[in-house]
Amino acid sequence: MAVTIKEVAKMANVAPSTVSRVIANSPRISEKTKKKVKEAMEQLGYHPNFIARSLASQSTQAIGLVMPSSGDVVFQNPFFPTVLQGISEGAHEKNYALHMTTGKSEDETLDAVIHMVQGRRVDGVVLLYSKVEDKVISYLKERDFPFVVVGKPYKHVEEITHVDNDNFRAMREATEYLIGLGHHQIAFIGGSLDLVVTVDRLLGYERALRDANIPLRNEYIVQEEFLREGGQEAVAELMQLKEHPTALVVADDFMALGVLNTLDELGIRVPEDISIVSFNNVLLAEMSKPPLTSVDINILDLGYQASKSLIQKIENNNEPTKRIIISHNLVERHSCSKL
Amino acid sequence: MAVTIKEVAKMANVAPSTVSRVIANSPRISEKTKKKVKEAMEQLGYHPNFIARSLASQSTQAIGLVMPSSGDVVFQNPFFPTVLQGISEGAHEKNYALHMTTGKSEDETLDAVIHMVQGRRVDGVVLLYSKVEDKVISYLKERDFPFVVVGKPYKHVEEITHVDNDNFRAMREATEYLIGLGHHQIAFIGGSLDLVVTVDRLLGYERALRDANIPLRNEYIVQEEFLREGGQEAVAELMQLKEHPTALVVADDFMALGVLNTLDELGIRVPEDISIVSFNNVLLAEMSKPPLTSVDINILDLGYQASKSLIQKIENNNEPTKRIIISHNLVERHSCSKL
């Protein structure tokens, strides 16, 4: 077995509790013994056992990550590694570890979360997605277990701490940008309406058009759940309309890449024939042909703030509910042109 | 506090140990009491406390994940979510949880691993990368802590269980494929030579050329560490050679996308002017223009087998060292043409 607190205590000629206090860096301990103990720890190569500490202190210093069901194609999106990185940075700063959960289906995910929570493996949870009706959220909320969501919860927005962009405004601005370039026939290509982010963006899109007195058309709104097959057709249909759009707002760079691809096959040039603004501004956006004008939503910060605020909530039980809005900004590249 | 084993015991009129046995599904316990206990658990809404169990049994049922330092651009690569998914599936099957570690630098990563291991937070570790000189591997090996690596370790290959593709053969075949199309001037674009995978593939490339009696040229070998800036130049230089290559093998789809991009800017058409074979076959490969001919390396399986074999090793201490080779296959799309 590894070296324990007892052995350190013996070596330093103190009680185990004193060693424990040194670890916790208790203020009421003399510099002298502190030093003595530290030396002993050093010499024995002591490392605290987290599990034991967790059991005694009823806290794990770990936060749980709930990913979308891995069946989802969403998972392929570079969005995730990036939020992860942000979360990880925030956690790291406060010495929290990360515990992951994935399930293939929604039910599996819920199950895994229950295990994690009831098994007391984590002190809090961050949800990396936000669906319209979500069992995980209900479960967590009901048990009053600390959690934050990346994105906007569908229900109880006021009672759930979440980190989000102002997706409504972001999409409104993106659309206005296109309007400013002279476009009136602007289509919206978004993901599943099950995702709150899609809903918000759709609303922003509609608002921009309405404000500019451009009539909305149902044919101009497509939900492209599947990045590939489904998308191809949807875009093709869109372009076959008598009055086909001259510009597109696309909910995600990854999707936009698919769109770009389809357009190319149809012999439609970007930005000459059609303009595109997309979202997220991942590395992909600058590597596509043409490089995409994309709304940067600061994914890293989204993650960073999520773990930060979760930890605050964990450490201070009556931390107020917060809504943290991460800024966004349009990065102009070469996928848009004036009409 | 939550309901414990004791309360269940009391309610079912048995000893705590009996309840424990029921949880462990011990064979030598009567069906009758088993049922009685289960009912009590049900009624009280009992959930075992993992932490307590871990402490008592000296095992956590969790495996640690070591990601490459997050500073690396590598992190952006869709490769990771996919291995993760595979690992997660393998872990899930055996009821293991996942614990993540990331550091910004190599040293931070090592630190995090030490914490995870010494803190007894995990029973084993899987490394999601394989670098040429790696402290994490040395550390783990020295302590004889169970681990497997995804990819091929640089040293001690025989003593470290790892899950890998036959990258040498895969790249040789990819190169031969191009040779078969009539290409003789084939350049190699790979990642950092710090990564073992790059080394293996480079070797496979060289072998294919040698076997075909095509002289190797140093100018034809480029390491493109940075996907963007650096890459642009490297490719440009390559194409400015008097005898520029007519085909490229690229170590990764993501990189290939960058290459495609640069080529386009230079007015060089794929596959008319130059052919490209890339690696990994992620979703990206079919979404690029043109869709990439790419070697599918079964990333998901790479992850799946990694967690599988790690768990075996954890559960059976004298499980032999294994080398697991995941198959690959060339997926033809539209980035190659006959010369």
Place this chain on the structure above:
DNA sequence: CTGAAAGCGCTAACAC
């Protein structure tokens, strides 16, 4: 400022 002792919730000999 430091020590003694009682747990945290569960497992694992060892009895019977």
Place this chain on the structure above:
DNA sequence: GTGTTAGCGCTTTCAG
């Protein structure tokens, strides 16, 4: 088959 009893390694009153 089931109960008793020690711990696992640490934290945390409570004394002093």
